[in-house]
Amino acid sequence: MAKIAIVGCGAMGSVYAALMASVGHAVHAVTLWADHAAAMRDHGLRVEGASGDRTVRLASAGTTTAGIGPCDLVIIATKAFDVAAAAQACTPLIGSGTVVQTIQNGLGSPEVVATVIDPDRIAVGVVGGFGASMRGPGHAHHNGLEMIRFGAFAGLPRERLETAAAIWDSAGFRTSLFDDLGRMVWEKLIMNVTFSGTTTLTGLTIGGVMADPDAWRVAQGCAEEAIAVAAAIGVTLEVGDPLDHIRRLGGKIPEARPSMLLDHRAGRRGEVEAINGTIPRLGRRWGVATPVNDTVVALIKAREAAFPVAADPETCPV
Structure with missing residues (x-):
């Protein structure tokens, strides 16, 4: 099983976290929404919708990346305007084999992350058709699981991209790998x-x-x-x-x-x-x-x- 950090664990990040934790991955959630972090620690993370209805326990849930340590996979799931700060916060999570996936709407986020993190360990992610929302602290909902795509930003080796995608696949997501990022x-x-x-x-x-x-x-x-x-x-x-x-x-x-x-x-x-x-x-x-x-x-x-x-x-x- 993999060690995963989700930095920016709002509605979409909570869906990722719950499904990955439910199959045994060690998932660490990071969000500055203190009530959400506390609810996940005290009562678990509930996610309902297209994937079913489940409440899972995470490896940790907090408002900083302190104490998590190097991970196999780091998912930056913040909004586009918060990516620069998130990338800085991710540096303690990166070890020799870590893959960092940026998953934001719009254009330009991977380029921002690459000013902080080695471009050759970055994967660009595109997801869609989730319709995710927060029902309250520790509780997310989503309408679907339609599109999950990844590609290497720069020189990330194909085998490492495939290993990262396999983590998603193991949790019930259906991933596609692309060479044409445009x-x-x-x-x-x-x-x-x-x-x-x-x-x-x-x-x-x-x-x-x-x-x-x-x-x-x-x-x-x-x-x-x-x-x-x-x-x-x-x-x-x-x-x-x-x-x-x-x-x-x-x-x-x-x-x-x-x-x-x-x-x-x-x-x-x-x-x-x-x-x-x-x-x-x-x-x-x-x-x-x-x-x-x-x-x-x-x-x-x-x-x-x-x-x-x-x-x-x-x-x-x-």
Whole structure:
């Protein structure tokens, strides 16, 4: 069995932790949400949803990485804007054979981690179709387990990437390994771009956005701009018709609320810059007009400007 640290153990990280611990891996959860850490220590971690309903005991749960020591696998599962601090916190967890997996929405997180951690031990992860949320401290829920993909960021040997993926497979996840990181990341990003901003602005679920003609018109505009930017960059999307692909995946988790919507409802800053904001930034560079994503980003940032300044216990730096 493997020794695993999940740094940024919010909703998604809790799903990873529970399924891995349930098959015997020694899982150490790190979150600055003190009540969540305490609940996991005192009562175990409960995760319910598409994978069943289970309560597991973890090897440890705390608010820092102190005392954990080197691990076989380190999963950085924070929000994109917390990745730099998380990478710094992970340095005591790295031994000679450690693989570090970055799993964030949007683009750019692996490059940030690589400024702190040896690029040749980093794996890039893309997951989707989970629809994960926190029901309370020590209790997470998820709607699905659709997409789990990994690839080497730089010089991580294939056998070490496969060993890390085998840990996920042993816990019931279905992983795919990719050599083409651009394709891997963008096939997930177009899904995020479609639904994250529009659910945040409307308050609708993914299924609600697809069912509402006006909301879907905005979501489709976001998607079409992202697809056009990917084509301009030279990214090949091997999903058939991209809009059909987006609707098919969305149809599998119609009740899901993306993390950006959940953050917005809680008055927390979300990842709009890393997701929808990526499309205008790259569009300007490659000469692709992106008016829909520009508008979505501006509206969400205007709303966020009115939020009270407060630490996010699920996602702030660890």
